Amino acid sequence: MPRTKITDTGRLTFLDDGGLVCSVTSDAPPSLAAAARAASLYWGSPDPNEPASGDLVAHSEHGVARYCGRERMNNGKGERDFLVLEFAHSQRLWVPSDRSYLVQKLREADCQLTSLSAKDGKWRQPYCLEVLPNAYDWPGVGTLPQLPRNSTPEAMAEWRRACTTYQKNLHANGSYRQAAQDYFDLQSREPQPLLHWWVYRTMALEVGQKISANARGRDEHFLLIKQYVLRRERSVEKMRREVEAFENCASLEGAVREPIPEHVRLFVWRRDEGQCVRCGSRERLEFDHIIPVVAGGGNTERNIQLLCESCNRSKSATV
Numbered sequence: 632m633p634r635t636k637i638t639d640t641g642r643l644t645f646l647d648d649g650g651l652v653c654s655v656t657s658d659a660p661p662s663l664a665a666a667a668r669a670a671s672l673y674w675g676s677p678d679p680n681e682p683a684s685g686d687l688v689a690h691s692e693h694g695v696a697r698y699c700g701r702e703r704m705n706n707g708k709g710e711r712d713f714l715v716l717e718f719a720h721s722q723r724l725w726v727p728s729d730r731s732y733l734v735q736k737l738r739e740a741d742c743q744l745t746s747l748s749a750k751d752g753k754w755r756q757p758y759c760l761e762v763l764p765n766a767y768d769w770p771g772v773g774t775l776p777q778l779p780r781n782s783t784p785e786a787m788a789e790w791r792r793a794c795t796t797y798q799k800n801l802h803a804n805g806s807y808r809q810a811a812q813d814y815f816d817l818q819s820r821e822p823q824p825l826l827h828w829w830v831y832r833t834m835a836l837e838v839g840q841k842i843s844a845n846a847r848g849r850d851e852h853f854l855l856i857k858q859y860v861l862r863r864e865r866s867v868e869k870m871r872r873e874v875e876a877f878e879n880c881a882s883l884e885g886a887v888r889e890p891i892p893e894h895v896r897l898f899v900w901r902r903d904e905g906q907c908v909r910c911g912s913r914e915r916l917e918f919d920h921i922i923p924v925v926a927g928g929g930n931t932e933r934n935i936q937l938l939c940e941s942c943n944r945s946k947s948a949t950v
Contacts, residue, residue, distance in 0.1 A: 635852065636839035637859045643762065643818065643833040650802035651762045651811035653825060653835050658755045660691045661826050666778050667767040669732045670794045674759035681784045682736040689756045690716060691733045693724060698736075701728070731782040732790070761801070762825060763810055772801050822856045831860050891918055891930045899935045907939040915940040 641655030654675060655661075660668055672691050682688050682698040689695050696716035703712055704725070712728035726734055737756075761767060767775040776793040779786040801807055817823055822831040829836045836856060896918060906913050919938040922928030938946065 635855055637856065638837040638839075639834060639863070640828060640837045641835035643815070643830050643835060645811070645815055646802065648799070648802045649808040649811065650798065651815060653760045653762050653828075653830065654757065655760060655828065655835050656755045656757050657837075658694065661758055661760060663760075663826070664767070665732070666775050667761075668758075669735075669778060670767075670775060670798075671758040671760050672735050672756070673791055673794065674798070675757035676735060676737055682734070687737045688716065689735045689737055690724070690726070691735070693718065695737070695756060696724065698734075699723070729780060729782055732778045732787060760825070761798070762814060762830070763807070766801060766807070769801055769804060769807055771806065772804050773797070822853050829856055831856050832864070834860050834863070836860070889930060891935060895930060895932050895935060898932050899937060902932075903937040906937065907942055908936050909938060909942040912939040912941075917943050919943050919946070 640657060641653055643651070643653045645651055652674075661671060663671065668691050672689060676689065684698060684700040686698045687695060688698045693716075696718045699715040699717050701712055702715050702725070703710055705711075713725040714728065714731055714734055716724045716726060716734070718724065763769075775797050776790055779790050814823065818830045819832055822829045822836075824830075825835065827837075829838055836859065838852065838856065899918065905916070907916060916937050916939055919936050920928045920930075921934050921936055928934050
């Protein structure tokens, strides 16, 4: 089977209000209707303000560009207003004002991310997708508001408010919440499709090769997805444990070590007969913690032993 490239592209989130959304970063717009695509771009990078000349903006189909203001031009059908966008290599795009919903001003944080995410001449931009297939046309809730024909700043601001209201009503709907819970449970066990991505254990993935129609090919691809996600989880868990160990060591090393009580020292000296418990030497003896203090060992009689300096150093080298 050809090598399949798998890329981590986002995360699935079960929101406190009952919604199920997936935040993805992609260099291609999601395959949704225009209103749903524009709403997903807005939810992923909300900035309702009208862009000023020089601002970075995201065109939902062409990526990130520099906004150069508006121009009034005659395109053979009369004079119309256009938004002027400048892309890499000084390439310009004139967007009719009635399609300005395709252009979204980027927040400062998104500008920093997109400036670092250029790849093969494309720009990756954030989207926030409703996960369920018919989430933008849910029974009992209605349909996501259509884009306004007159896309003035005021009309677009009203449309964004209506989209936010629709999303809140959707997440509060009982049948939607049950369907969202069912999908969330399914993806915790088996990879689930999401447009042209896959979701497994809350990780959104872009799989380079299409899933085969036959059962064997589908099972092999599912195994590859599971292997990728479970390896990532194991790697992250290992890093987490290592960081916790380093932090614990740092805090313990920074603390003042309590001295071994005199009665414990006397007991250990008598018990070990005043000699190294390893080699029997009576020279340069030291009180040694069997379980080191940084690992949680205490100053108890059972955790203290007598070692000569040489044996103590050789033990430390092997810990």
